[in-house]
Amino acid sequence: MDIYLKAGVISLEFLQSIKMAMRSIQGNKLRSFLTMLGIIIGVSSVIVLISIGQGSSKAVTEQINQLGTNLLTVNVMNSDIVKLTVEDAEKFRKIAGVKDLAPVVSGRVNVRNGNTSTQVSLIGTTASYETVRDVQVNQGRFLSDIDVDYRQKIAVLGANTAQTLFGIDNPVGQYIQVDGTSFKVVGVLASKGGSMGQSGDDVILLPLSTAQRLIKNTNVQTLYIQGKNAEQLDWVMAEVERTLMRMFPDHQDSYSVFNQQDLMDTMSSVTSTMTMMLGGIAGISLLVGGIGIMNIMLVSVSERTREIGIRKAIGAKRKDILLQFLIEASVLSAFGGVIGIALGLAVGQVLSKAIGLSVSYSVSVSLVAFLFSLAVGIVFGVFPASKAAKLDPIRALRYD
Amino acid sequence: MTTPIIEIENMTKTYQLGGDVVHVLSNVSLRIEKGDFLAIVGPSGSGKSTFMNMLGCLDRPDSGSYFLDGREIARLNDNELAVIRNEKIGFIFQNFYLLPRLTALENVELPLLYRGVKTKERQKKAYECLEQVGLLERAHHLPSQLSGGQQQRVAIARALVGNPPILLADEPTGALDSKTSQEIINIMKGLNEQGHTIIIITHDWEVAKQAKRIVRIQDGHLFESRGDLVGISSVD
Ligand SMILES: Nc1ncnc2c1ncn2[C@@H]1O[C@H](COP(=O)(O)OP(=O)(O)OP(=O)(O)O)[C@@H](O)[C@H]1O
Ligand SMILES: [Mg+2]
Numbered sequence: 001m002d003i004y005l006k007a008g009v010i011s012l013e014f015l016q017s018i019k020m021a022m023r024s025i026q027g028n029k030l031r032s033f034l035t036m037l038g039i040i041i042g043v044s045s046v047i048v049l050i051s052i053g054q055g056s057s058k059a060v061t062e063q064i065n066q067l068g069t070n071l072l073t074v075n076v077m078n079s080d081i082v083k084l085t086v087e088d089a090e091k092f093r094k095i096a097g098v099k100d101l102a103p104v105v106s107g108r109v110n111v112r113n114g115n116t117s118t119q120v121s122l123i124g125t126t127a128s129y130e131t132v133r134d135v136q137v138n139q140g141r142f143l144s145d146i147d148v149d150y151r152q153k154i155a156v157l158g159a160n161t162a163q164t165l166f167g168i169d170n171p172v173g174q175y176i177q178v179d180g181t182s183f184k185v186v187g188v189l190a191s192k193g194g195s196m197g198q199s200g201d202d203v204i205l206l207p208l209s210t211a212q213r214l215i216k217n218t219n220v221q222t223l224y225i226q227g228k229n230a231e232q233l234d235w236v237m238a239e240v241e242r243t244l245m246r247m248f249p250d251h252q253d254s255y256s257v258f259n260q261q262d263l264m265d266t267m268s269s270v271t272s273t274m275t276m277m278l279g280g281i282a283g284i285s286l287l288v289g290g291i292g293i294m295n296i297m298l299v300s301v302s303e304r305t306r307e308i309g310i311r312k313a314i315g316a317k318r319k320d321i322l323l324q325f326l327i328e329a330s331v332l333s334a335f336g337g338v339i340g341i342a343l344g345l346a347v348g349q350v351l352s353k354a355i356g357l358s359v360s361y362s363v364s365v366s367l368v369a370f371l372f373s374l375a376v377g378i379v380f381g382v383f384p385a386s387k388a389a390k391l392d393p394i395r396a397l398r399y400d
Numbered sequence: 401m402t403t404p405i406i407e408i409e410n411m412t413k414t415y416q417l418g419g420d421v422v423h424v425l426s427n428v429s430l431r432i433e434k435g436d437f438l439a440i441v442g443p444s445g446s447g448k449s450t451f452m453n454m455l456g457c458l459d460r461p462d463s464g465s466y467f468l469d470g471r472e473i474a475r476l477n478d479n480e481l482a483v484i485r486n487e488k489i490g491f492i493f494q495n496f497y498l499l500p501r502l503t504a505l506e507n508v509e510l511p512l513l514y515r516g517v518k519t520k521e522r523q524k525k526a527y528e529c530l531e532q533v534g535l536l537e538r539a540h541h542l543p544s545q546l547s548g549g550q551q552q553r554v555a556i557a558r559a560l561v562g563n564p565p566i567l568l569a570d571e572p573t574g575a576l577d578s579k580t581s582q583e584i585i586n587i588m589k590g591l592n593e594q595g596h597t598i599i600i601i602t603h604d605w606e607v608a609k610q611a612k613r614i615v616r617i618q619d620g621h622l623f624e625s626r627g628d629l630v631g632i633s634s635v636d
Contacts (some may be wrong), residue, residue, distance in 0.1 A: 138556075312485075314485065
């Protein structure tokens, strides 16, 4: 009971001290603001930089995940040397741990609907592509095995292609011209968004066999292989590489095998290093802000030596003076911290609106930044405050 | 005979100034009873303020003993001295020494703040003391908005608020005209009648002669002279 009462009194006094600290901060507005500026800049840059860092790493992760799950990609760079036939590609199904695969022949084609025409990427592939690459069909259907077997002249449009050719009309069932040949549209894909510089939506998908004939190329340029699970992916990758080596000895430079997981790990380690570096730089500016606070508190202590003497003469103990200056430093830095957080969030908003940076806020970062600025105030306030507390009352009173 | 509230034996204080040693106080002794009204006079630089700082536990003597209300001051540490200053002594300075950013009321509250008194009670007592010195209507003014006499009355209220047995005033009227200083002295006399022990440093004979005792400091020694009109005590 008594303890609770005491705690109540102490917290009341604490509020009172904060009020007093606010008063002396207000007493010298310009100086207080300039002092806080260091903390404000430090905290807001922490917030902005970490938000950008987290935002871009989130964006990268999303983009990589969009490629498909447990995905291996075999890219043929030099198709004159490495002639990967569809039959070769199908051999990879025998590797244990492979769930499915989708060979792709690709090129660029002109597509036209009436008077509207556009250049898009051609993807000639099989029905497996849908699950391997994890694409979503928005309208109609995807390519089927029968389409491939009977070399059907049907097409599935990427979201942008459909938009360009048909606007808001439903393309399914309509006919378009692909490099002069008429194709029936059977489906439209959902938008995937841009993926590493190129839009995944400016495409047209045709049955593999149809595409081979259209662009007069039977060789597979890209082979997507989906593993059964993430754990086996490395092993599957090694097997794929060994098989390729057997098929095309001495031509390792002409093809490459990507592991989506590796890509993700690399990218996320890059972005997390970047985030940490940005955070570190911002942290240093916070530290500089702290030194500014210490500097101003030292000036304040020597300016207010007389006040300290008076307070001691009427019964202030060391700890009273210590607490007074410590609270002042903390209020100053915490105030700067709050302003800095607000500024950081605002700047982040502006950046994301103005130049389309992906920004990701987190409450924990704001909280940590605030606590850090408070800690900076306390740490850098201790020295000036203890200097004030140790002043000899007589010397302090006589000081001018 | 009752124990004196202040008892000083053979107190010495020297200052080192360059190579010279200045004996500001050499072996001074003084007893002050509860309810006394003592004026300390002496030429400038004679050590009046130095002596007052000893009495007020702001400074420590080089040697000698000092009992305040039965407690030996030399044995106390800084924190205990702070408590003594807070509870036993009310200081009134020549230059008022009010905190410029605090209102009159808040200035008066300060000693109670350091005593840990709750806000409500603190304000109630501070208002009472301001009323006692006739400044109730100026409670929320800043020191810069008050005249010298008013500031000194705030300082007196601040010295009073903790109800200390001893009031120490170092030239409380030095900065005031004679009419205002008489008002201040009248307040002090009233407080003395209420039982406070009052020690006042002054250059002004008109002020000094209203005290019950007059002590002169000269060349490091204390001499008690008879007040011309009041208070007869023997020289120790
Ligand atoms: N901190 C100090 N260091 C050195 N000498 C000091 C110090 N404080 C006081 N003195 C010296 O001690 C002597 C007494 O000073 P004090 O202030 O007590 O005089 P005073 O009687 O109050 O004078 P006044 O009437 O002018 O206020 C002076 O000679 C002064 O120079
Ligand atoms: Mg003096």
